Amino acid sequence: MKLFLLRLLLGLAVLMATLTIVLHLRYGGGEPYPDLSGTPLFDEGTIEVVVTSDEPIGNLAVSEDGRVFYTIHPESRPSGAKLLECVDGAPKPFPSEEAQAQFETPLGVAIDRQNRLWTIDHGNHGTGHAQLLAFDLGTGGIVHEHVFDSSVAQLGSFLQDLQVDSAGKQLFIADVSFWRKNPGLIVYDVERDRARRVLDSDASVSAQDWLIRNPTKDMTFFGGLVVLKPGVDGIAISRDDAWIYYGAMAHDTMYRIKVADLLDDSLSDGALAARVQALGPKPLNDGLSTDLDGNLLITDVEHGAVIRMTPKGELTTLVRSDKIRWADALSYGPDGWLYVADSAIPEQMLKSKTHIRAKAPYYIFRFKPGIAGVPGQ
Template identity: 80%
Template sequence: MKQFLARLSVGLLVFVALLLVVLHLRYGGGEPYPDLSGAPVFDEAALEVVVTSPEPIGNHAVSADGRVFYTIHPESRPTGAKLLEWVDGAPRAFPSEDAQSLFETPLGVAVDRQNRLWTIDHGNHGTGKARLLAFDLSTGEVVHDHVFDSSVAQLGSFLQDLQVDSTGEHIFIADVSFWRKNPGLVVYDVQSGQARRVLDSDPSVSAQDWLIRNPTKDMVFFGVVVLKPGVDGIAIDRSDEWLYYGAMAHDTMYRIKVADLLDDSLSPGALAARIEAVGAKPLNDGLSTDNDGNLLITDVEHNAVIRMKPDGELTTLVRSERIRWADALSYGPEGWLYVADSAIPDQMLQSKAHMTASAPYHIFRFKPDVDGVPGQ
């Protein structure tokens, strides 16, 4: 018996060692990334707190009349309402408490120019029901409901950010695909209900070997798993000409023409050949665009929001230690740009007790001096 137990122990040790090697090879590594931020244009006092939440915030969207909608981040394992509206200084389940049964793991939200709130639910990394929903903001009624099949929402996928064109007929979704390692974009036609994946594992949507060093912690888990996400933030310019996108752990911002994404006659190679590099970027999460053709970029390492001009020039707009993880961006009315702080280091693979102790969580806003279209 002793000999058997000794052999079993050795076998378990060998198995654990091999598992750690495999995890390191697939998810480990990472080099420090250079700081591309600079002195901010606006003082920290320009940041106003809009939403205060006891639970970690996911993404948000602000309507043209100033209504603020947001998700509770699915990585925080929420047990209550998952989609909320901030009303009179307090959270309210949207569109109702009963409607929360529609959601599994919603994260990305956007308001289109047809006054609909869109939500994307990754279906617990593709293990459940990945779902796209739209709500009429005037009534709260569901006006569109689509469940993606496994050819789009693959096992290990993470459909988590979305943009809607000005017509409200086409939706673009980013699959960061941290676990599966097959990041890409999803193009969805609202009228036909057809979805297809594009740019799967293209170098432009894939993570490079960078280590995210947030002020709270380096994004390494269990000593071997490094958070190196693929394509995360996406944004459409105001004329619907370009879709901008950036993999979080990547040094370059890219764009591709919306017309090319909608052209299903293009082969994967032909589509990839039409990608354009815009310029060097920070390690980013959410994106937005303004009315002057600039791109707004969050910097998850330096608590900042940065503006990228069409020629790639970077300007740091605001920077604050109050922003633990600059996540989603959404313009609202009157030139306000809203910034969600998802505080990823204080929620990802953390205990509920830690999340409670790290509360509250916030959505901020400031005026970046160039207006944009509310909702995205």
């Protein structure tokens, strides 16, 4: 019996050591990233609080008439409404309390020029049903829905950000693929009800070996065995529908590719990858947006900042504030306002509900960057 127990303990020790090595090799490591932010163009006093929430914010979209819609971040495991509208300063389930049963883990939202609110639900990392829903903002009714099959929303996928073209006919979705480690883009044709993956695990969508150092904490877990190194996260479309911009969070370069190339399903994987263009160095980013002058707006998750990148790749820090715990999603609203969802990821990811409640409230901010954009995106 003693020999059996000794062998059992030895076997368990070997198994644990093997699992530790595998976890570290697949999910660990990471080097500090240089700070690319500079002196902000606008001081901290220009930043306004728009929404105060008891639960962590996910993504947001602001309509052309100033309506503010947002999700509660699924990593915080919300128990109540998951898609909300801020009405008279208070959260209201959108489109209704009863409609919340349609959602599993909604995160990304965008408003198209047809006055529809699009939501992307990653289906709990691909273990459930990842889906697109579009709501008419006038009636609150569902006007489009699509459930992705497992060839698109793979097990371990994380479909979490989306953009829609001006005609409302093509959607572009980022799969950050935290656990599967197969990030890529998804092109969805609304009229044909057809989705396909592109640029799977291409170097431009994949994480590099960087460690995200947020003021709240370094983004490591389980004693450093697992490091948050996300693939493609932010995605944006140029205002002329010509380009898709994207950046893997743990990556040093921003990229773009022509929309026409993404829509050309005759291109091989290699031919499509060859058409990706590098724009220049970027911060470790989450959400993106574009303005009417062709600039790219980039969040900086390490420094509570929003940075503008010109078409030539030049960077200007617009705002930087300790109040912003994790600059997440961006959305333009009317009158030149740019809205910033602060998801406070370090305070919610793999944290207890008690901890999450203790770190409330959570915020949506806004400021005027000096150049307008298209509301809802």
